Amino acid sequence: MTSSLTSDRIAEALGALRRATPRIHCITNAVAQSFTANVLLALGAVPSMTIAPEEVAGFASSADALLINLGTLDETRRLAIPIALRAAQEAKRPIVLDPVFVNRSEIRCTFARDLLQERPTLLRANRDEMAALFPSREPFDALAESGAILAMTGAEDVVGERGRTLRLGNGHPLLARVTATGCAGGAVMAAFLAVETDPVIAAAMGVSVFNIAGEIAAEQAAGPGSLVPALLDALYLLDGQEISKRLNIIEQREGRHA
Numbered sequence: 610m611t612s613s614l615t616s617d618r619i620a621e622a623l624g625a626l627r628r629a630t631p632r633i634h635c636i637t638n639a640v641a642q643s644f645t646a647n648v649l650l651a652l653g654a655v656p657s658m659t660i661a662p663e664e665v666a667g668f669a670s671s672a673d674a675l676l677i678n679l680g681t682l683d684e685t686r687r688l689a690i691p692i693a694l695r696a697a698q699e700a701k702r703p704i705v706l707d708p709v710f711v712n713r714s715e716i717r718c719t720f721a722r723d724l725l726q727e728r729p730t731l732l733r734a735n736r737d738e739m740a741a742l743f744p745s746r747e748p749f750d751a752l753a754e755s756g757a758i759l760a761m762t763g764a765e766d767v768v769g770e771r772g773r774t775l776r777l778g779n780g781h782p783l784l785a786r787v788t789a790t791g792c793a794g795g796a797v798m799a800a801f802l803a804v805e806t807d808p809v810i811a812a813a814m815g816v817s818v819f820n821i822a823g824e825i826a827a828e829q830a831a832g833p834g835s836l837v838p839a840l841l842d843a844l845y846l847l848d849g850q851e852i853s854k855r856l857n858i859i860e861q862r863e864g865r866h867a
């Protein structure tokens with residue numbers, strides 16, 4: 610069925626991504642910038658990280674996807690984000706929103722909710738951030754109104770939209786012991802959104818590829834320090850055989866069930 614995630618489909622999309630070398634513009638946090646750029650390059654994409662309000666429209670509209678990450682939401686980023694968002698929308702580019710730490714700041718949570726009204730393609734967050742954004746509703750129901758799809762990460766990852774969800778089981782606990790793995794994973798999802806037209810499948814591909822590389826890296830690393838270079842190498846070297854051997858789809862529901 611064309612709407613299913615399979616290891617062959619992921620391998621094909623990864624090949625397409627490496628051939629297309631999509632440009633991903635990232636307005637991301639100061640902690641994550643360098644690691645995110647390196648993750649995108651290892652994957653086969655081309656990162657740009659400018660946050661200057663006077664330049665971001667040009668970068669966003671000439672990129673193949675946009676990542677907006679709220680991790681260090683300073684004045685410059687607060688000004689740049691709406692400008693980049695509008696430019697990407699006008700150019701019909703996919704947009705990923707990562708509302709880092711909305712569970713720690715009411716101001717940031719309000720800012721993120723306003724951004725969701727602008728209909729980004731994908732909301733990527735951990736469980737605590739999802740719970741803060743949607744305190745009284747099931748996230749899939751709330752997001753159905755904004756048209757966004759969702760990727761909620763953790764030990765198990767849930768990707769999808771109302772009535773169509775995938776539960777994914779790749780990854781390794783060591784990924785949570787290095788900063789900005791969630792942020793970089795969001796950038797990988799943006800890169801797959803640039804080459805795969807079904808956004809649910811694209812997000813699931815991004816999660817799976819990042820987490821399979823994380824598993825390979827964790828097997829080779831002595832701890833968080835050596836995980837980082839091993840993860841970049843694993844992304845660079847990842848092939849269809851390894852994807853097929855490791856892909857862990859816990860559940861794939863395609864009918865409406867909500």
Ligand SMILES: Nc1ncnc2c1ncn2[C@@H]1O[C@H](COP(=O)(O)OP(=O)(O)O)[C@@H](O)[C@H]1O
Pocket residue numbers: 734735736762763764765766779780781782783784785789790791792794816819820
């Ligand atoms: N216990 C775990 N087991 C396997 N993978 C994990 C685990 N915790 C996090 N991950 C993976 O690490 C990455 C970062 O996820 P997470 O920690 O939820 O995000 P954030 O860094 O935004 O808080 C994701 O790709 C996720 O799937």
Ligand SMILES: Cc1ncsc1CCOP(=O)(O)O
Pocket residue numbers: 638640641680681709788789790791792793
């Ligand atoms: C530690 C920290 N502080 C502000 S942003 C950031 C990085 C968060 O990265 P992630 O959400 O991927 O854990």
Ligand SMILES: [Mg+2]
Pocket residue numbers: 707709710734735791792
């Ligand atoms: Mg995060």
